[in-house]
Amino acid sequence: MQEIVDRLAASDPAAEIARKLLLPYLNHAATMYESGYATAADIDASMRFGCGYPIGPLALVDALGAQAVVTGLDKLYAETGDELHQPVAVLSTQAADGSTFASATADGDAAPQLRHEINRVGVVGTGTMASGIVEVFAKAGYDVTFVGRGEDKVAGVVAAITRSLDKAVSRGKLDEDGKAAVLGRLTGATEREALADADIIVEAIAEDLDIKLALFADLDRIAKPGAILATTTSSLSINACAAATSRPQDVIGMHFFNPAAIMKLVEVVTADDTSVEVDETVRALCLATGKHPVSCGDRAGFIVNALLFPYLNDAIKLHEADGGSLDEIDEALKQTKLPMGPFQLLDVVGNDVSLAIQQSLVSTFGHAGWQPAPTLERLVAEGKLGRKTGEGFHSY
Numbered sequence: 530m531q532e533i534v535d536r537l538a539a540s541d542p543a544a545e546i547a548r549k550l551l552l553p554y555l556n557h558a559a560t561m562y563e564s565g566y567a568t569a570a571d572i573d574a575s576m577r578f579g580c581g582y583p584i585g586p587l588a589l590v591d592a593l594g595a596q597a598v599v600t601g602l603d604k605l606y607a608e609t610g611d612e613l614h615q616p617v618a619v620l621s622t623q624a625a626d627g628s629t630f631a632s633a634t635a636d637g638d639a640a641p642q643l644r645h646e647i648n649r650v651g652v653v654g655t656g657t658m659a660s661g662i663v664e665v666f667a668k669a670g671y672d673v674t675f676v677g678r679g680e681d682k683v684a685g686v687v688a689a690i691t692r693s694l695d696k697a698v699s700r701g702k703l704d705e706d707g708k709a710a711v712l713g714r715l716t717g718a719t720e721r722e723a724l725a726d727a728d729i730i731v732e733a734i735a736e737d738l739d740i741k742l743a744l745f746a747d748l749d750r751i752a753k754p755g756a757i758l759a760t761t762t763s764s765l766s767i768n769a770c771a772a773a774t775s776r777p778q779d780v781i782g783m784h785f786f787n788p789a790a791i792m793k794l795v796e797v798v799t800a801d802d803t804s805v806e807v808d809e810t811v812r813a814l815c816l817a818t819g820k821h822p823v824s825c826g827d828r829a830g831f832i833v834n835a836l837l838f839p840y841l842n843d844a845i846k847l848h849e850a851d852g853g854s855l856d857e858i859d860e861a862l863k864q865t866k867l868p869m870g871p872f873q874l875l876d877v878v879g880n881d882v883s884l885a886i887q888q889s890l891v892s893t894f895g896h897a898g899w900q901p902a903p904t905l906e907r908l909v910a911e912g913k914l915g916r917k918t919g920e921g922f923h924s925y
Contacts, residue, residue, distance in 0.1 A: 530584055534592050536865050546853050546861035550871070551589075552601045554840045556617055558586035562630065563619040567832050569630040571823035575832040578794035578821050579786050581868040586836065587630040595623035613839075613898045641813040641822075644806035645757060649674060651727030653744060655682040658761060659733035660689040661789030667714040668790075669818040674716045674723050683717035690715070693790060721751050729757040729814070731783055738765050742773040749774035757807055759783040763834065764889055767800040767827040777802035781811050784831060785820075793821045796831045829893035830886065838886045844871035845902035855922055872922040875905075876915035880922075884909050 573585020606614040655677035677683040697703035771780035782798025815822035859870020915921030
């Protein structure tokens, strides 16, 4: 941690680049905390487990000192006039009284409990994310029924999980009996009616609201009373999915991160009518599968995307303003121990995905400073979407 603090306090050009991009990110995280949207612990865990960052943003504020962050933001605000660079009140308060985010974190919160009995899990979908979720639950000891559109899709899920388990066996993390036990918990089906006895049903289908609404209406018909209906959406409305059912109290978001079998974070997203028992049960279920749940409400970006993508957009704008080459900016952020530079990450995520998320954030929050960078819009229009097309900000 001290190495990161020292790097951000340095006077070289790379440190200046890092400060210009990370200070607004820290300010945004403080704004999220101040609004009550998420706790300091959940904000920090989201960026550590969801993005692989070595330290969460609010813990980094504590390490740097609120006064240093406020001073840096004041300097940036004087240069840009961007309201997003004006220090949020909680930072100014901490700078004045010496308090920290760590000291404001409540201690002794009881671990969540399963308020609903969970024995059988249902999963709708057969893609990479769905297969990973099926594997997560089966490895945790749950019987899983998964539904695909055809026998070939169902077989593909079993094949993908088998390959994953074979890798675990080859690395000595699982034996053949353990592999057989996981596979024995799987039941594939091509009809949704097979989900009638599931205690929780997790959908992981296309990110298309109309398709999801039709699915939730059908799950409402099929699922037994009291079954939890969860969506893995990363960007669509949980409230809209809930409204498609007669049981909005049982609908919740479970945003797994890809690859689901490896990434520890799950954003547990409550809709307006989600019951506290369902919320607690899902968080307890995440813990039972070895995941780290964080809690937030139903709004664009949830925690991770709402913090990550404005930072990535800022990096593009900094480059557009001749604030550094792509490689210089990437390297400057990697020197702060981030796993990837912003342009490397944009190309991994996909520039089309990044643009769509940034547009949804602007639509929700209205910040002029978050308008998508022109270069991002141009690359998407040219079909240069990143690694998946062989060219984005970098060539592959």
